[in-house]
Amino acid sequence: MGRKGNYWGDGCNVLSDQNGRKEVEIVGKRGVVDRGFIDGATRFRPDGLVRLSMVDVQQGDGLILETPSGKVIFIDGGDNQLFARHANARFPKTSDQDPLIVDLILITHGDADHFDGLSELKKSETDARPEKRIFIAPKRVYHNGIVKRPTKNADGRDRKESEMFGKTVKVNGETFVVDLVDDQASVPQTERNGPFNKWVQTLAAWEPRVLQTTGANIERRRLDHKSEGAFNFLADDNISVELLGPIAELVNGEVGLRFLREPPDDANLMLGTIAPPSGGSLSASHTINGHSINFRLRYGNVRFLFTGDMNQEAGQRMREAMPGAAIRAEILKAPHHGSADFDMEFLKEVAPVVSLISSGDESEAKEYIHPRATLMAALGKASRTTPAIIFCTELAAFFKVLGYVTDPEDANRKVFAFERTNFGISHIRTDGQRVLAFTHSGKKFLNEAYRFNVSATGEISFAAKVVKRKAPR
8 A cells, every 4th residue: 555654752654554453564764674563543744753662772872862863862872782773773774885874872971880881882883793783973972071081090090080181170179071072082092991991992993984975074073061052953843951960160260070079878868968077088980970962952841851860969059050951851871870879859850750760780889779769669659640660771671580500600500590681672653742751571462551641731640541543445
């Protein structure tokens, strides 16, 4: 029949329509991806949706956002091959001559579990299996401007926490990072840690393809809450973006990011009532986390808030620095994999309907007890509605029991094994008013899914039971 339409974000070609069902082929950005039958009463829409997927990258963050017109944005990418594996399955049939154009790669901050996996996209190009390869051409790369140094200086001495990001200045007892760059390659190779060196090499390898495909070089840009125009390319999709962090300050004529401190080990931290110890130790990890790129994206009535690894101190400072900032959102990417280092007042102001948590426990080295029980309870308490939705990649994954098998590292040893048969990806789709939030499961054709509407004033109404209607002829 050849009729075309869009069914909640999936392009469909109708091949036949008889006996109460339609035979359709599902069309993705890179062509036909599946074929099957749907209810004959199914109705299609002419336009696309905003589609957000939180990919299960285990311990890390990796999200893919697609706009109604088909623009693609990668937000972080984990630190292993899982993000690339999802991307090459989602966007098949790419090549060096016909790559996937990625309109933006946004790296919220420079921890390896948020961007090292993006280099796996380049590595996949040499995989012998076509279905495991993906070729991309990123038009833009945005980040927070901080480049991590190696843990040791050139003389072999351990770097101090305050030396991990290059030049700093001290004003009124506060330390500020001022060695902020647009192009991470401008930092000498010996002053970049391993993941940053790999990333600089990856971008250099992509550059000729981007130039050939788009006619321009990759736009490399540092963002803070005062940056302007970075998201103008989304205007024709009627998508607006408000930058909320990192909070930059002018220090002796230079733009700086405040060095944050080690938080107290106290469950009341989330209340924001416990001040850091006087002269408390500076923390490189809390600084780079706290200065994640935070932004609110709006499409129609529906708002998404992306937080990277924001912590309590950063959340509190954001509210103080921008008391009038609008951070209320229906969809919240929960901060820092569900860490206990969060700001309760920040969550209450957001008042999410759906909270998305990306966490994993694939090794002892990456065991941080994420998500924390206090954070899960706080998200429930801060949620705008009852019911509220909290999706966690780690909890949505499914493991099949294999029983005792031979240890792959020791042929003389048996281990009790599980196989991950379903990764805990979470999806959001919206037309700007209606929202569909769902995950997959370990059982075929079984999903956990919720639908709700968002009014122009942010009022939420969950959808009633689906009623089938006959499609117009």
